[in-house]
Amino acid sequence: MDLPDDVELSLSSDTLKALQEFRQEEQEREANFEKLHHDADIKFEEQKVMDLFKEDWQLSQFWYDEKTAGVLADALLDGADSETVICILSAPSVYAEIKRRITSSIPTKHIHLFEFDKRFEVLAGSDHFHFYDYNKPLALPSELEGKVHRLLIDPPFLNEECQTKFSTSARILLNPDVNQRTKHGNRQHAVVSSTGERMAGVVTRLYPGIKTTSFRPEHANGLSNEFRCYADFEWKGWQFE
Numbered sequence: 001m002d003l004p005d006d007v008e009l010s011l012s013s014d015t016l017k018a019l020q021e022f023r024q025e026e027q028e029r030e031a032n033f034e035k036l037h038h039d040a041d042i043k044f045e046e047q048k049v050m051d052l053f054k055e056d057w058q059l060s061q062f063w064y065d066e067k068t069a070g071v072l073a074d075a076l077l078d079g080a081d082s083e084t085v086i087c088i089l090s091a092p093s094v095y096a097e098i099k100r101r102i103t104s105s106i107p108t109k110h111i112h113l114f115e116f117d118k119r120f121e122v123l124a125g126s127d128h129f130h131f132y133d134y135n136k137p138l139a140l141p142s143e144l145e146g147k148v149h150r151l152l153i154d155p156p157f158l159n160e161e162c163q164t165k166f167s168t169s170a171r172i173l174l175n176p177d178v179n180q181r182t183k184h185g186n187r188q189h190a191v192v193s194s195t196g197e198r199m200a201g202v203v204t205r206l207y208p209g210i211k212t213t214s215f216r217p218e219h220a221n222g223l224s225n226e227f228r229c230y231a232d233f234e235w236k237g238w239q240f241e
Helices: 005-009 013-038 046-051 066-077 092-100 118-124 160-173 197-206
Strands: 086-089 111-115 129-131 150-153 190-196 227-231
Touching (some): 066 086, 066 092, 066 150, 066 190, 092 118, 111 118, 150 160, 160 197, 190 197, 197 227
Parallel strands (some): 086 111, 086 150
Antiparallel strands (some): 190 227
């Protein structure tokens, strides 16, 4: 962000210093992002990775804090096997949490990120990143239709239209056999939605069997809206309320 010289001269020394620091931070962010883009094998801690992706409030982007991302990642991976297909819709910080873990600790390679922000293709790679626009809920990769066992949904907007369109995509993606078991004998099916508390009635209507849980998602930079976690299963990370 360059300013004309005469504008800069009119600023106070403190303001100029803050402006220079902002420019430096943006330059460092861009440099680190380019490094991530050109070296997919680099391993970062989850929070450092997400720091490279500046939140865009126009897109209603709010990254989860480390604890929340960890719990949601655990919920998706717990008891999974090599055949489990997992999709994460609009929750890139959870995908980043999974990516930072030791490869041998991740039971499946079939983990996909659906996201409107195309920057996140550098995290997932072209084979596991899918551009997703909730305004086009039917525009989904055909190879995943009816194949997804576990699904995490984080609609960006707290209104019924957005929630409904996400649920349309979910119904197309989900494997219809909700009673399927993994090779370990665990449940294969799982649906989790992390969204606003005021969406409770809408979410429980759109997803059969889903209920409000005891887990409270938190965001790294704070968020005024009260968030809740909804799921169609109980486990060590939460109970139904």
